[in-house]
Amino acid sequence: MTQAVRGAAIRLAACAKSYAGNQVLSPVTLDIASGETLVFLGPSGCGKTTTLRMVAGLIRPDAGAVFFDGTDVTHVPIERRNVGMVFQSYALFPNMTVAENIGYGLRIRRVPKVERVKRVDEMLRLVGIETLRDRRIDQLSGGQRQRVALARAVAPRPRVLLLDEPLTALDASLRERLRIELDRLLRELCITTIYVTHDQAEAMALGDRIAVMTQGSIAQIGTPGEIYFQPANRFVAQFIGAANILEGPIEDGSLRLPGGSIKVANPPSAPVAVAMVRPEEIDIVNLDTAAWKGRVDTAHFLGNRLRLTITEAAAVPITVEVSNRLDDLRSGDQVGLAVAEHAVRVLDE
Amino acid sequence: MKARRLLFVLQAAFTILIAAFLIVPAVMSMVAGVTTNYAKGVSSGLTSAWIFQVWDLYADTIGRSILIALATLTCTLLIGIPAAYALHTIGGRTGRLIEELITLPLAVPGLAIALALILTYGEFGAFRQSSLFILAGHVVFTLPFMVRSIIAILGAIDVQTLEEGAASLGAPPWRRFVDVVVPNARPGILAGSLMVVTLSLGEFNLTWMLHTPLTKTLPVGLADSYASMRLEVASAYTLIFFIMIVPLLVAMEMIGRRSSKTGLLL
Numbered sequence: 001m002t003q004a005v006r007g008a009a010i011r012l013a014a015c016a017k018s019y020a021g022n023q024v025l026s027p028v029t030l031d032i033a034s035g036e037t038l039v040f041l042g043p044s045g046c047g048k049t050t051t052l053r054m055v056a057g058l059i060r061p062d063a064g065a066v067f068f069d070g071t072d073v074t075h076v077p078i079e080r081r082n083v084g085m086v087f088q089s090y091a092l093f094p095n096m097t098v099a100e101n102i103g104y105g106l107r108i109r110r111v112p113k114v115e116r117v118k119r120v121d122e123m124l125r126l127v128g129i130e131t132l133r134d135r136r137i138d139q140l141s142g143g144q145r146q147r148v149a150l151a152r153a154v155a156p157r158p159r160v161l162l163l164d165e166p167l168t169a170l171d172a173s174l175r176e177r178l179r180i181e182l183d184r185l186l187r188e189l190c191i192t193t194i195y196v197t198h199d200q201a202e203a204m205a206l207g208d209r210i211a212v213m214t215q216g217s218i219a220q221i222g223t224p225g226e227i228y229f230q231p232a233n234r235f236v237a238q239f240i241g242a243a244n245i246l247e248g249p250i251e252d253g254s255l256r257l258p259g260g261s262i263k264v265a266n267p268p269s270a271p272v273a274v275a276m277v278r279p280e281e282i283d284i285v286n287l288d289t290a291a292w293k294g295r296v297d298t299a300h301f302l303g304n305r306l307r308l309t310i311t312e313a314a315a316v317p318i319t320v321e322v323s324n325r326l327d328d329l330r331s332g333d334q335v336g337l338a339v340a341e342h343a344v345r346v347l348d349e
Numbered sequence: 350m351k352a353r354r355l356l357f358v359l360q361a362a363f364t365i366l367i368a369a370f371l372i373v374p375a376v377m378s379m380v381a382g383v384t385t386n387y388a389k390g391v392s393s394g395l396t397s398a399w400i401f402q403v404w405d406l407y408a409d410t411i412g413r414s415i416l417i418a419l420a421t422l423t424c425t426l427l428i429g430i431p432a433a434y435a436l437h438t439i440g441g442r443t444g445r446l447i448e449e450l451i452t453l454p455l456a457v458p459g460l461a462i463a464l465a466l467i468l469t470y471g472e473f474g475a476f477r478q479s480s481l482f483i484l485a486g487h488v489v490f491t492l493p494f495m496v497r498s499i500i501a502i503l504g505a506i507d508v509q510t511l512e513e514g515a516a517s518l519g520a521p522p523w524r525r526f527v528d529v530v531v532p533n534a535r536p537g538i539l540a541g542s543l544m545v546v547t548l549s550l551g552e553f554n555l556t557w558m559l560h561t562p563l564t565k566t567l568p569v570g571l572a573d574s575y576a577s578m579r580l581e582v583a584s585a586y587t588l589i590f591f592i593m594i595v596p597l598l599v600a601m602e603m604i605g606r607r608s609s610k611t612g613l614l615l
Binding site for chain 1: 510
């Protein structure tokens with residue numbers, strides 16, 4: 001993109017959707033800033049694709065409205081919303097070459113041929129497939145198709161880019177590489193982007209903000225850091241990364257557990273609390289002075305880390321990840337545990 | 350070892366016998382068409398006279414058949430492509446019900462359809478006496494083949510996603526249809542077209558009921574020549590019929606094979 005195109009600011013106002021009496025999306029209200037990348041993250045059937053298709057204009061909400069830059073577009077069909085979309089199956093046209101696919105949106109907009117060719121070449125360069133210009137779609141690999149789909153979506157300079165699990169169909173190593181490229185591209189383009197995925201690593205890497213969805217509603221929305229360190233509830237905590245869920249009574253500002261007690265920064269007033277601690281936040285400390293103890297059940301050397309499963313510390317076995325230099329720990333050893341109080345996140349449940 | 354050899358010989362002989370049983374009559378008929386006097390056998394000499402005679406007597410039926418076939422094709426394309434697309438889009442039980450309804454003429458004997466057409470439109474003299482009457486019959490009879498062939502391909506190419514892709518790029522509904530749906534349904538349309546042309550050229554039941562002495566088609570002329578001409582003339586007629594229909598069948602087979610290679614269903 002030679003000139004910067006300002007992406008549209010998107011607003012969903014109480015958008016809801018039901019199919020045959022089944023509510024797939026509870027009323028969702030959400031603002032996406034111009035140029036922001038928002039990731040909808042959640043398990044399949046959580047309503048993330050429905051929300052995306054609502055923004056695209058492929059699904060009309062039963063209630064509520066969709067705004068682009070303050071203009072109500074709820075009843076504007078997709079072809080007049082000026083969005084770019086990358087589908088999970090890419091939806092490339094088999095009857096056209098790579099260049100024709102990329103140029104299709106420009107042809108529809110009656111961009112003159114000379115400029116069209118120039119822009120298609122620019123797009124081919126942008127996604128690094130100059131040599132595939134005149135190939136047929138069935139001659140391309142999965143990764144190449146993904147690039148064509150992306151180039152085709154951004155060629156008409158849309159104000160909103162919508163990506164529906166664009167990397168899911170690819171194998172792991174390719175996915176990793178394309179994720180990095182995609183990230184660079186999205187920053188370069190400054191288009192408002194909505195990205196749907198069930199892969200939390202993808203969400204973390206690409207999102208300015210992440211909306212974690214479950215059962216047709218947004219469980220939490222925030223930056224990747226907020227989502228990871230301050231999950232709003234048990235679902236978010238367990239869906240993003242590994243999490244130890246600790247339940248017990250609150251006594252003197254501490255959470256009482258079978259293996260001892262841990263300090264909580266902002267103890268809740270309720271007598272019983274549920275808290276989350278990330279495996280890497282727990283340290284192994286001197287057994288004699290430790291306020292919280294457990295017994296090593298399994299110890300797995302992962303190379304860069306050592307992953308321990310500790311029993312007796314909480315009602316359920318907990319996972320601890322520590323430095324790989326502690327590799328003399330054996331199954332059955334009793335260990336002291338410590339966790340900083342700010343790392344203990346009390347969940348609303 | 351010996352037993353296996355014997356088995357092979359027996360199997361080969363049986364296969365050849367069956368093939369010959371089917372092929373010999375066709376060959377005999379065609380040979381008859383170029384034999385001076387069939388009663389005396391090929392020894393009486395070969396001639397192209399019969400073919401010319403057929404041409405003189407029945408050239409108009411051949412021309413009419415080709416015209417009707419092409420007109421039938423045009424009609425089935427104009428009706429069939431949008432119809433198949435609509436049925437695919439409607440889908441579900443309603444779509445299938447309508448599809449079955451369109452297919453009904455296949456189950457009803459051609460004679461019955463012809464009779465129905467005559468009962469309904471027989472009063473319209475000009476229509477009844479023109480080739481258009483036969484055209485109407487052929488369209489009713491061949492349309493299901495076209496529609497089914499296109500529905501099959503639409504089911505195989507995920508039209509909805511392709512259309513959504515085109516829509517996301519700004520294409521209004523008619524552009525999606527013209528730019529994406531029709532080109533990608535081409536193998537199905539082509540297969541349907543060949544089938545329609547072949548069926549129209551060869552259709553006898555319906556046509557025999559619908560024709561007038563002035564609107565004979567190729568197969569009706571063939572029956573006519575069997576009934577009223579020398580055997581050699583009728584056979585020469587068969588030969589011409591073969592020459593016209595075999596390339597179409599070969600083309601149909603080739604398209605079928607190419608489509609199955611690219612993973613598209615016919």
